[in-house]
Amino acid sequence: MKIAPxxxxxxxxxxxxxxxxxxxxxxxxxxxxxxxxIHFGADYGSYYNLSYGQKxxxxxxxxxxxxxxxxxxxDTIADDYKMKASLQREFWSxxxxxxxxxxxxxxxxxxxxxxRFYNVGADVVSSFGYLKPNWGAELLVGYDYSAATxxxxxxxKEYYPEIQDGWYDSSGxxxxxxxxxxxxxxxxxxxxNIGRAFGQDFEDNPTLPFYFELSFQRQx
Amino acid sequence: MLFFSRLHxxxxxxxxxxxxxxxxxxxxxxxxxxxxxxxxxxxxxLVPKTVDEDKKLPSLNINGTQLHVETYxxxxxxLLIVIHGGPGADYRSMLKVQELAKQGFYVxxxxxxxxxxxKRESRGHYEGTDVVQLFIDDLDALINHFxxxxxxxxxxxxxxxxxxLATAYIxxxxxxxxxxxxxxxxxxxxxxxxxxxxxxxxxxxxxxxxNDATFVEQIFAGRSEHEILDYKASFFSTYENAPGNTxxxxxxxxxxxNGAVVFSETIDYADERGFDFTTNLDKFTPPIxxxxxxKNKAYGxxxxxxxxxxxxxSEIALIKGAGHEMIYFAWDNFYPLAVSYLNQMK
Numbered sequence: 248m249k250i251a252p253x254x255x256x257x258x259x260x261x262x263x264x265x266x267x268x269x270x271x272x273x274x275x276x277x278x279x280x281x282x283x284x285i286h287f288g289a290d291y292g293s294y295y296n297l298s299y300g301q302k303x304x305x306x307x308x309x310x311x312x313x314x315x316x317x318x319x320x321x322d323t324i325a326d327d328y329k330m331k332a333s334l335q336r337e338f339w340s341x342x343x344x345x346x347x348x349x350x351x352x353x354x355x356x357x358x359x360x361x362x363r364f365y366n367v368g369a370d371v372v373s374s375f376g377y378l379k380p381n382w383g384a385e386l387l388v389g390y391d392y393s394a395a396t397x398x399x400x401x402x403x404k405e406y407y408p409e410i411q412d413g414w415y416d417s418s419g420x421x422x423x424x425x426x427x428x429x430x431x432x433x434x435x436x437x438x439x440n441i442g443r444a445f446g447q448d449f450e451d452n453p454t455l456p457f458y459f460e461l462s463f464q465r466q467x
Numbered sequence: 468m469l470f471f472s473r474l475h476x477x478x479x480x481x482x483x484x485x486x487x488x489x490x491x492x493x494x495x496x497x498x499x500x501x502x503x504x505x506x507x508x509x510x511x512x513l514v515p516k517t518v519d520e521d522k523k524l525p526s527l528n529i530n531g532t533q534l535h536v537e538t539y540x541x542x543x544x545x546l547l548i549v550i551h552g553g554p555g556a557d558y559r560s561m562l563k564v565q566e567l568a569k570q571g572f573y574v575x576x577x578x579x580x581x582x583x584x585x586k587r588e589s590r591g592h593y594e595g596t597d598v599v600q601l602f603i604d605d606l607d608a609l610i611n612h613f614x615x616x617x618x619x620x621x622x623x624x625x626x627x628x629x630x631x632l633a634t635a636y637i638x639x640x641x642x643x644x645x646x647x648x649x650x651x652x653x654x655x656x657x658x659x660x661x662x663x664x665x666x667x668x669x670x671x672x673x674x675x676x677x678n679d680a681t682f683v684e685q686i687f688a689g690r691s692e693h694e695i696l697d698y699k700a701s702f703f704s705t706y707e708n709a710p711g712n713t714x715x716x717x718x719x720x721x722x723x724x725n726g727a728v729v730f731s732e733t734i735d736y737a738d739e740r741g742f743d744f745t746t747n748l749d750k751f752t753p754p755i756x757x758x759x760x761x762k763n764k765a766y767g768x769x770x771x772x773x774x775x776x777x778x779x780x781s782e783i784a785l786i787k788g789a790g791h792e793m794i795y796f797a798w799d800n801f802y803p804l805a806v807s808y809l810n811q812m813k
Contacts, residue, residue: 291685292678319682321675327682355686359679359705360719366686393686395504398513403701406721411512416504419690446689450590451696453684454703 269438269462270311272337272345273378274431275302279466282311288440288460291453293320298464310336313351326358331370345378345385353391365397368420374427381431387442392420420447425458438462507690513698514724519586526585527577530601530608535584536577538613540568545620545645545813546613547572548606550579552627555700555730557583557723560795561626563802570806571813572622575613579632580605581729583722587693593732599635599742602733606636610643620645622809626794627651631660634744641750646812648805650758651766651791655748655774657741667714667765667791668707676709693728700725715762715790745777754780756808758801762790782808 269284282300296317303310317329333351340346348371355366369392376385394417400410425442440460446452505512510520518526518535527536535557547567551558558576568574578585579602581593593601610621621644625633630652637644653667654660671677680703687699701722706712708719755778759771768783775781784804789797 289672292681293673294678319678320673321678323675327678329685357682357686359702361679361702361705364683364686368686391685391688393688396686402719407515407723409511409515411505411509414504415507415513418507418686418695419688421685421688448689448691450691451689453688454681 269427269429269440269464270300270335270347271378271383271429271431271436272347273343273380273383274436275309276434276466279434281467282464283467284462284464286460286462288458289455290444290458290460291455294318295320308337310334327356329353329355343377343379346373346375348373360402362398362400362403366393367395368393376427383429385427387423387425387427387440389423390420391423393418421445421453422447423458434466436464438464508692508694510694512694514694515584517584517586524584527612529612530605532580532588532605533586534577534580534605534609536575538573538575539565540573542573542615543619544571544573545622546610547574547622547624547809548610549574549576550606550623550625550629550633552629553582553726553730554579554628554733555582555726559583559723560720560792563794563798564624566802567805567809570810572809573613575609577609582726583724587726587728590728590732593729598733598736602632603635603639606632607640620813622812623647624805625649625652627653627791631655631744634748635742637751638744638747641747644751646753646755646809648756648758648808650793651760651763652774655745655777656743657737659774660737663765663770669713676706679709680706696727697725700727700730713764715760715764716792717790717796720792720795748777749779752779753812754782756804757781757783758786758793758804759783760789760791760793761785761787766791
């Protein structure tokens with residue numbers, strides 16, 4: 248199946264090689280077009296994450312194209328990862344109050360002794376909060392949707408030879424509620440994200456239901 | 468790549484945000500359509516069919532459900548009921564026990580309610596129910612089905628949760644059972660069990676094992692169908708069997724199908740209501756064979772002594788060269804002890 252590399256390439260092209268999840272819209276420097284970040288956190292499991300963002304225009308309401316690569320901690324590097332290409336924009340503001348939306352396409356790879364997956368999905372995150380040039384606090388609501396997954400079973404095929412490999416349809420999604428705080432130090436912004444994830448049916452919830460992330464972002 | 472980047476960047480700047488959202492949605496839709504997907508809930512696609520879906524599987528309708536059941540040996544011989552671990556696992560890794568039929572036992576295997584290849588029940592089926600009592604009642608109905616005369620002795624062989632369930636049954640029926648082999652029950656009270664689970668499933672936060680178990684939860688999420696939940700549960704077994712695991716298993720071991728719903732419903736029930744399977748054990752006078760494994764670092768002789776203590780008459784023995792899954796990985800060490808005990812009690 249050649250579709251997985253095709254999807255990966257499509258995501259690279261679509262995203263224009265850029266991404267940044269966290270943005271303090273009041274702290275954006277008009278002379279800088281790029282945002283680079285490093286993130287550490289726990290969401291489903293522990294991970295580290297690199298992000299890059301590019302301002303596509305520098306007007307009063309810039310659009311930021313973002314690009315992320317998330318790798319879980321563990322002995323085997325890059326057997327599991329998540330790539331995300333996103334666009335985000337502040338849609339409403341009044342004084343220091345701000346409302347923004349981010350939408351992204353997601354590609355995930357997972358491999359263990361049991362099976363290997365290539366997964367395509369999407370997410371949308373809305374944020375509403377109070378932003379000042381040197382700090383901010385926001386509430387976040389997000390939905391992470393798993394659209395299609397290619398499954399190649401490994402040990403599970405030994406256990407159950409009739410198991411069927413191939414592309415499968417949606418396997419659900421997670422809803423997240425959280426908060427984001429940021430503090431600006433010159434051209435560097437520190438973000439702290441905390442929250443809770445639920446399965447979309449609010450019954451089949453993640454084993455580690457809480458998430459948090461600490462990130463450092465620099466404008467240049 | 469740089470060419471695409473610049474081209475796209477300049478083009479996208481002139482597009483309104485609403486259009487951008489549409490572009491994202493269209494791209495996602497296209498990716499979904501071209502992939503020619505299979506339905507994850509299709510019977511038999513990702514997990515084996517259960518007894519109500521595949522009539523060729525041996526089964527028994529009992530206590531309001533349909534269980535996957537197999538028997539070996541002469542029906543008139545003493546009964547040996549094999550009780551697997553979990554909750555939510557199955558008896559596939561214990562199939563070698565069928566050799567005990569050659570020693571003159573009628574060996575009965577069954578996948579517990581909602582587990583293995585037994586019929587799946589909905590969450591609502593367990594809500595408001597004494598889930599542990601349901602397991603005990605299933606076992607009682609199974610014993611009554613196969614028990615053909617008052618002279619026929621009944622033995623239980625339980626592993627892990629199965630040994631706990633065997634004890635729960637003995638606690639309620641101390642005069643009905645002639646003997647039992649108990650292999651590493653985590654605990655005989657909920658408090659003991661929590662204590663054991665804390666040691667045996669210690670979370671290594673930055674480990675490959677944890678991420679192999681939990682990363683899949685962002686792919687399979689918020690669906691209630693048994694096919695998806697049971698498939699997802701398969702990946703959690705990699706955690707306790709990963710290299711360097713606490714319970715001493717050398718690798719993964721075969722299973723048919725996890726019972727995700729019955730697992731979570733049982734754990735939720737125990738967490739909420741607790742249990743104590745020792746309240747009546749002083750009335751059970753036959754000796755039991757209590758086994759613990761050499762490589763399970765969360766068990767050991769001290770814990771075996773503590774867990775076995777409520778039994779008035781217990782023989783504690785070590786299974787060398789194995790961890791928690793001793794019946795599968797150390798059958799050659801397990802078998803002589805089991806045969807010696809059972810023949811003595813027969």
